[in-house]
Amino acid sequence: MNTRQLRHFLAVLDRGSLSAAAKVVHLSLPALSRSLRSLEDELRVPLFDRQDRRLRPTPYALTYAERARRIVFDETEGARALALMRDGESGSLYFGMGSSVARILMAPMLLQLLSDAPRLRLNTVVQSTDALLAALRREELDFFIGDIRSVAHDSQMRVEPVYRCTLGWFARRGHPLDGRTKVPIDALKPYPLVGAGYADEALFEQMAALYGLSLPFQEHFAVNTNDAPTLLTLLNSSDAIAPATDVSMFTDLRDGTLICLDVNPPLNLQLTLGIVERDGRTRVPAAERAFKIVRAHFASMEQAVAPRTPRAKTRRKVKGKNRTRTRITQ
Template sequence: MNLRQLEHVVALAEEGSFARAAVRVHLSQPALSRSIQAIEEHLDMVLFDRSTREVRITPAGQTVVQRARKVLFEARCLLRDVDLLKSHDLGSVNFGSGPYPAAMLLPAALDELAQSHPNLRINAAVDNWKNLLELLHAEQLDFLIVDIRGVPSSSKLEVIALPRHRAAWFVREGHPLTQHDPIEVQQLSGYPVVSVPLPEAMRESLRKWLRFPPKQEMEFHLTCNDVNVLREYARKTDALLLLTEQTDWERERSAGLVALSVPSRSHLWLQFAIVHLAGRTLSPAAEQAIMAIKRVAAVKPA
């Protein structure tokens, strides 16, 4: 028994005539008759009474037709949903982002998705890279956007590196360091640093860039997953906030923060990556979200 046969049963029940039903389903009358006989034999029951001029449905046939209508309806809905999913006009995506990429990439990426796919349902979890990796392995997230240095080497993970961006330091307007141009790297070490939780490799890169002595630990005055909290703290104190040149500087300026000019022989870089489980097919919605994030990450700072 297949969907086509169910269509034949419903058509005959509704038309009450083999001739009309055959026209409706684009079959000859003998072919339609054979199809009905085949399903009756399969079910081992008579669905239609053919003793009269008009075909009459039996009580058993009524039950089958009711069920068949529901099955055919659900099948049509399924096909419609698949078509919508393919066109990215229906569906949902669940992904995770570290605090930095959430602040630097997501606003523009989500704006693009809202305009191009307004019916796409998005659930974006912002957390540190360790917690997000656990959720990814538990198949609760489709993909992650995190600092590439926090991604462990594993055959279970597919890693797509995004373009790297040079780090930039932001401070409040009127900060003592704004009186110096240019600023020597050593001058930064005299001020507290606020940051999101960083992978150990990133902490070590930052420690070396700030030219800390070999045995001096890189300690943050404030660590928080919410970049907005860090912004507000930096706005009210002499703390240094690490962002990137990808950052919307107009937004930071409106928040009372300005970028420092810190020439250096070696640049400090931030690089994010999109991570998903290897061998697990991404949904069309996830693919569309990843494409938007890639486009935003590829934009060069003004």
């Protein structure tokens, strides 16, 4: 038995078919099938049931998978640690983040990394936190930036919190509810509500309880989308309203095109963004450089954001009108 066979086994287990796994491991179907049979012969147990041209993992396969992953992980880490000692900061860096974070962080981060380490090969993905976590478990990412609640009790992950988000109800400047104070939730219902698809069920349940609304909470939205640019276009171009994080609205709040409505009760829910990586994995020098960029970015946001929460509330009166507006300080 060798780790090459274990990689073949895990590829079939993860992809669910020989043809899909063969593309990943760059083998022909007959060669991959022979590798699996050889591993089964050595382990003396069947790993897959072959029925109707489909492979179904046996209980033996499901039991052995975690140990196989650990063996492959340890071999990869041994070679990786030596390569880092030999090559320094060259090589590849794979990381991901959610769409709302990517909108304000991805491009500046890539530009800085390209400037600091021109020999580095950068590979990025923009996905939901659960998809990023799954990719990290499969060793497809070095780290991701996302909601750290997803790994709160996961001993295999290492987390560094970097920013505590606040949530609010956002709309375009000049919206019919702009300037009104203590807006009840019923006053929002005549307008299209847009749900951010990257919010999790636990967050939706808290919102439903806060406002006395029925579940599933998504049914109260006219649109559900996990694409931050689409969400912002809807808000800026219509009377739509969306519950969202200050991170996802940061640029438009700073530019004054969006406002945070004074909804009563306020949406005093929080989630924390953090850097998530695999515990025990050798950290590449380029990752440390990337982490410094992330920390500096969110530290500057802490000073720039003026949300409606007591953390850093900044308001100004509009001349001639008795109203206040949430602003972003420069």
